[in-house]
Amino acid sequence: MAIKxxxxxxxxxxxxxxxxxxxxxxxxxxxxxxxxxxxxxxxxNLGFLHVKKNIQKSDYSKLQNILKFFNEEKIEVLVVIAPEYICLQSESIINLVDTHLKEDSDIDILFINESYSGIDVANLIKYLENKRFALNVISKNGDDFESLIIFRELISLLTNRVGRNNATKYIYVTTNNNYGRLFNW
Structure with missing residues (x-):
């Protein structure tokens, strides 16, 4: 009997x-x-509306140096771990700001927020297994539990691949302060 x-x-x-x-x-x-x-x-939370006013020349120069390093190291993926609102703001800025960063690079940027499930993290690790990747963790205080769990798993993958000393070259922490668990891995 078919449903009509x-x-x-x-x-x-x-x-x-x-x-x-x-x-x-x-x-x-x-x-x-x-x-x-x-x-x-x-x-x-509206600082992203005035991006050009809020970015200093030294910050822009640092970003260009990081991009140059990524290209030299043939980084394929940048994984950004951050709270959801920061992921949305960051992605918006990348899409809106008129820079050569997007045009000059073939690097995929993945935004990972605290709502990622264990299955999502496992799929992410599987995706990154054969990729050259770098991490950027964005945290207000360096103690976001969900971000720390994802960070720990990706650090494990990175250190297994390139060693603990070399892994530090591929890890960037963006925070309001220089303390917290992110600095003690």
């Missing part, structure tokens, strides 16, 4: 323009104005 009921979704009018303009247009406009004038309560 079928559900069809028609999505060509998901948002009614009149309802949107009447109810939400002013709310969205108000939020956008607050963001532009830095009057929003969570403005500390």
């Amino acid at each position: 009921n079928k559900i069809d979704f028609v999505c060509d009018q998901v948002i009614n323009q009149k309802v949107f303009e009447g109810k939400y247009k002013e709310i969205i406009h108000s939020i956008n104005e607050k963001i532009k004038t830095n009057e929003i309560s969570s403005q500390k």
Whole structure:
């Protein structure tokens, strides 16, 4: 006996323009104005809106040197381990900023956030087994438990491949301070 009921979704009018303009247009406009004038309560997370103003020349120079090193070492993948909002901001910056970093490099950048499951981490390790990769761990305090677990597993893979002393060349830690478990691996 075959199932005869079928559900069809028609999505060509998901948002009614009149309802949107009447109810939400002013709310969205108000939020956008607050963001532009830095009057929003969570403005500390909006630094990505002014990327060019927030990046110093010395930081840009460091990034260029790291990219040069990655190209010399034939790094194929950069794994960025960070909280989800930082992953989203970082990926947005890479997609929006007008630089030659993307054009001059064949390096894949993988953003790994704290919501990765054990299966996801296992699949990531399997993917990286035959790749030359580097790590960038971004943490506010160096003690994010979920990030530390993922970091530990990837460090193990990296040290098994290139040795503990050489592994340090491929690890970058970005944090607000210079302490925490990330610095004691």
